[in-house]
Amino acid sequence: MSRKVPKKPQNLVSRRALLTGTLAGTALALTACTTSPRNAASASPTASPSATEVPRTLRLAAPAPPSGLDPAITGDNESFRVSRQIYETLVSIDANTGSPIAGLAESWTQSQDGLTYTFTLRQGVKFHDGTEMDAESVVANFNRWATLPTALSNDSSQGFTDVFHHTENIPTLPTEKDLQLNLDDGQEATERDVAAQQQRLEQLAALTPVFEQDLFTGKTTAGSASYFGSVAATSKYLVTLTLRRRLPSLIDALSLPGMAIAAPSALTGGPASNPAQSLMKTPMGTGPYRFVSHKDHNVRLEIFDDYWNRGRLDANTNHPQVAIISSVPSPYNRENAMSADEIDGFDLVSVDIMRDLVRSAKLVVQRDPFSVLYLGMDHRNKWLAKREFRQAIAYAVDTGQLASKLFIQGTKSAASILPPALSVPEPEARYNHDQNAAQKLLEQVGYAGEEIEFAYPLRVSRNYLPLPERVFAQLSEDLAKVGIRVRPRPIAWTDGYVDTVRSDDFTGLHLLGYSGGYRSEDDFLSGILSNKAHEFGYSSALLDSQILAARSLDPGEARTAAYASILQTLNFDLPLLPLVFPISALAFNPNVSFYPSSPMLNECYADIQMSNSPAVSS
Incomplete structure (x- = not known):
């Protein structure tokens, strides 16, 4: 049965609730912060606001809360979009082309057989706990991922388990008999079915010589089809990663939010089932924003004063200094909250309110479909x-x-x-x-x-x-x-x-x-x-x-x-x-002049250009 477009409900979100961080509901996740080589040079720290100055504050409404704050064991974009403000990965993504660029690793080399990668890490990068990122800290993260209990690795998406297919086993080729059509009594195969079966038999014939070879080399600590061989700190800032089989997409895959590098201090101290349990409530990375709180379904982030890429922040002097991400499940309530200047913007514009946003001269930012x-x-x-x-x-x-x-x-x-x-x-x-x-x-x-x-x-x-x-x-x-x-x-x-x-x-x-x-x-x-x-x-x-x-x-x-x-x-x-x-979109009030949209949700708050809403400044 068809349904009529619902009328926009009354806004149920109070201005006080959003500004004081007590809005009940869910919290938006924000994705991948991209570091750009041209901004990698060191610069003097940006001046901190004075005691009477109101920091530039981004108030963003999202449709759902993060399911967790540890990117290694979560699988939803809301979680990743929060964690990618806090964490960084060895490889990042160019915001314009989607190609891999330097992240926490400033460069890398690959052996001729495609099985060994050597990463040269940036120096002078600090975690939010003040400790230095080095090769040993990267190795600690890989070792943690490789030994995750099944109960945790099953919850992972776009991380180590999926990149290295760590728990999978080599499949057994089917036989020609296995590919025969199963027809009920009296049923005749259609021309389409006959053509499809012939195609499947041809696919099997092409696969047979591939599977007659030794597909993987070296030992595995997990499934027989795991691509992960070993990882080692070969010097203070050099990491060597060895594969058991070629994986041409590896460098791109290392940019995934689940491959974020966490502070080693947070990887221990918890129960045997999850020694890094503290990351579920207190994420600890190297990103431009540090985690402050996740209270009453609101996430609060603030600029990390010791962020290594000061040049990036100085190049955009209008970046948010504080971000408050609150959840408003209804798209109509999100629009009403923005119209009332209770928020600066919201994610996931629905088709039936797009026209209203354009007519009211809001900034609408679309993402290409991915x-x-x-x-x-x-x-x-x-x-x-x-x-x-x-x-x-x-x-x-x-x-x-x-x-x-x-x-x-x-x-x-x-x-x-x-x-x-x-x-x-x-x-x-x-x-x-x-x-x-x-x-x-x-x-x-x-x-x-x-x-x-x-x-x-x-x-x-x-x-x-x-x-x-x-x-x-x-x-x-x-x-x-x-x-x-x-x-x-x-x-x-x-x-x-x-x-x-x-x-x-x-x-x-x-x-x-x-x-x-x-x-x-x-x-x-x-x-x-x-x-x-x-x-x-x-x-x-x-x-x-x-x-x-x-x-x-x-x-x-x-x-x-x-x-x-x-x-x-x-x-x-x-x-x-x-x-x-689908094409998705975000909408903003005029105080936000630029938002770095990305088909892959590679959207870092440090690249947003904005001023404070009068509701925040007053």
């Missing part, structure tokens, strides 16, 4: 286990209408989980909207209108899903038009939505998405599929083998072709239906 929204289809469900039923869903959903009605202009429908920016061709046999085709497939499998549980999140906006309830309503309407009945399962985001849909207890349809952290196909595949057995009830020896083979290929035609084949496998198996590549 995320994907998808519809998960659990293969353990009686009906979703049938490929024809999943195909019927794919034909029933009108992704073009979804993109145009409920997302910011420029959002495109998706035929794969890899954004166009990665330049991997879409599968040729895409599922264009076709209600007749959907109904024929439903008749073929004997579907008689049984309900399918459909989960969607409440009280949250995500950059890939700004209006969850309305997206659910639109998809439900599309499915109803071909005769598929759904049973709504709304779950509050903060009540464990992600854990629920990725558990063995839920076996229906669900909405979820993924935001890329660096320019890599493997980042999306790992981020979405690493938990595929629990989230989608899906396993594929062919897919696992394809992904492993593709990771060690250098950029070029062979690598692009390998990932195109992976997309074809996913298109055939359909554990999920890609929906859209």
Whole structure:
């Protein structure tokens, strides 16, 4: 059924609550601070404000709180966007090109066989506890990541576990028999199915000689397919990292927020299950902002006086000196709070308030699409286990209408989980909207209108899903038009939505998405599929083998072709239906003149240009 656009509710956030840091709710996470070589020179510290001076204060409303403050064991962008103000990584990202640049490592070299990397660290970098960053501190972080208990590593995303695939094992190639089509009695294979099966057999033939070799070298402390070999401090400012197999995307991957370097003093002292437990409440990094408090669902950050890159701060004398990030789940309440000058800006503008913002001359900053929204289809469900039923869903959903009605202009429908920016061709046999085709497939499998549980999140906006309830309503309407009945399962985001849909207890349809952290196909595949057995009830020896083979290929035609084949496998198996590549946006009052938007959420507060709102100065 369709739903009307809801009226904007009354603003429920008081000005006093925001300014005093007592707003109940959730807290925005802010991402990746990029250090630029041109600003790396030392300079005299910026003058501290006098006792009577009000520091430049950024008040930002976000849709959800950080799930945790330790980036090594968290997996959501809200957490990363806070932690990336506080922490830094060995490699950073160029804000204009997205290419890797010097971070805490000022340079690096790679051996000819691609298995050894040597990083030269910056000197004079201090952690927020006053201790110096050196090679031993970097090694301490790697050793901690490599020995994380399973209970913690499972919560990690865009960090060590995903970069090095540390807990994975080498897959076993399927046989030709494993790839045969499974047809019900009396069912005949379509031309599309026959072509897909031939394609799968060709993919298997191409993989066979690859898996006849010794894929990995050296010992492993974890899974047989772990790329991590060893790490050592070869001098005070030199770190040597050894791999067990080539990983051409490694340098880019080291910029991920989960690879942030924490102060060694915070890595010990806790229980055996998590010696670095203090980082969950008191993050300790080298970034331009130090953590002050996370109280009443508000995060407060302040400029770190001993930040090593003073040139960067001096080059932008209008950067925020204080940041207060509060949570306002409703996009309409976020807009009302900004109109009332209770906040300076907010993240995740919804399509239906974009026009109001433009008319009122607000600064609207858009991000290019580098995320994907998808519809998960659990293969353990009686009906979703049938490929024809999943195909019927794919034909029933009108992704073009979804993109145009409920997302910011420029959002495109998706035929794969890899954004166009990665330049991997879409599968040729895409599922264009076709209600007749959907109904024929439903008749073929004997579907008689049984309900399918459909989960969607409440009280949250995500950059890939700004209006969850309305997206659910639109998809439900599309499915109803071909005769598929759904049973709504709304779950509050903060009540464990992600854990629920990725558990063995839920076996229906669900909405979820993924935001890329660096320019890599493997980042999306790992981020979405690493938990595929629990989230989608899906396993594929062919897919696992394809992904492993593709990771060690250098950029070029062979690598692009390998990932195109992976997309074809996913298109055939359909554990999920890609929906859209969303454009997200932020909005600000006139006192904010520049915000460094990034498709990869590489947005550091030190680069914001602003003045204080009259509400703060008065």
